[in-house]
């Protein structure tokens with residue numbers, strides 16, 4: 171049978187079983203009591219060439235109750251700096267079912283999250299609440315709609331088991347799809363437990379898997395550091411573009427493949443303020459909106475530390491080589507950030523001087539607590555379409571300057587650039603919470619599915635859902651997100 175006639179089901183090819191044996195433990199997911207399929211992403215299944223999975227297979231295999239044929243599931247080992255403190259972690263409540271390869275030869279990790287205890291569970295129960303898995307499904311799919319690199323969500327299964335948190339809730343298992351689940355924290359673990367030669371071999375494995383174009387570089391580890399840093403800068407610039415706050419940017423939640431991963435206490439900013447933070451466990455605002463770039467640089471320095479032994483035999487030399495990359499971070503970030511902000515303003519050929527126009531707008535937003543997303547939508551509107559704070563003198567004065575700045579460009583191109591970079595819709599916190607509670611507690615997915623639908627094309631205005639753009643006054647003041655562990 172030729173490759174393209176192959177039927178559309180699992181096509182396992184588990185390369186991770188061949189990496190250093192310290193980096194994983196072979197283990198099957200634990201069965202759940204009463205699996206019930208609550209969400210299935212048929213579109214994603216089609217993209218993955220999985221159209222022919224039967225309903226039985228979906229429920230049994232994606233709940234962890236039956237291991238698919240021809241694969242050997244495992245739990246991955248990793249470490250991580252959590253809020254600045256180094257810990258040994260690992261998949262404590264997730265199992266990698268295996269690596270599935272599509273007809274186009276794209277490789278994806280298929281992971282069950284909330285699948286029971288593992289060797290790495292420490293004191294945890296290995297489970298997740300249905301609410302938290304619905305949250306990850308909704309936000310990760312929204313990020314995909316926003317055109318931001320992210321892990322994807324294939325399914326959520328309700329388990330019929332009780333999970334004990336602040337209250338008793340039903341459990342859930344999410345099927346997470348990722349280019350890989352290799353993290354900065356995986357390298358931190360490898361640096362601690364592997365011999366230098368094995369760390370080098372693992373690095374080669376990762377480069378071959380994600381960045382084969384680097385295989386000819388003289389210094390592989392250094393090339394990987396630079397590449398991952400560039401990917402992270404691109405990712406964080408995208409987060410800043412849409413007001414996304416990850417909430418738990420620990421090094422174990424930083425993907426080497428450059429995808430947004432681990433949707434715990436994340437949330438979207440409404441009123442603009444760089445210190446915005448929603449996560450209940452982030453008391454010092456370490457992972458606040460405006461701190462995300464600096465924290466990413468810090469995380470890249472942790473990545474560099476893990477790679478030191480294979481960057482140069484002499485440690486001081488290795489440090490110097492890493493510093494040339496890490497110290498470049500602020501400048502690289504700033505220039506990509508400015509380009510992104512200018513895109514949001516429709517400035518087709520941006521210059522360094524445009525920064526003052528951007529800064530002035532951000533100061534205005536901060537002063538008047540204006541909505542980050544809606545402000546950008548209001549910039550291109552005419553005076554008679556504006557209302558509320560957008561009629562204020564300072565905003566009008568800023569708009570004059572902006573009008574002048576774009577006057578030399580073709581207006582269609584300006585508007586099209588703005589449309590591609592300014593979403594009409596983001597997952598508004600109050601709607602997300604209502605949708606999740608309806609789904610998890612009442613099995614009512616109406617709002618959830620409406621949100622999914624709108625967030626599939628967030629750059630398209632849609633008057634039926636205008637009310638999704640309005641935030642109830644002061645909702646965010648008391649809004650807190652939880653880790654969902």
Ligand code: AMP
Pocket residue numbers: 259260261262263264290291292293294295296297298418422423432434653655
């Ligand atoms: P996270 O904050 O979700 O990135 O998780 C940090 C670490 O805690 C990871 O090693 C998880 O596998 C582990 N973990 C989180 N929740 C649980 C749980 N309920 N049971 C076991 N391990 C968990």
Ligand code: MG
Pocket residue numbers: 422423432
């Ligand atoms: Mg994590």
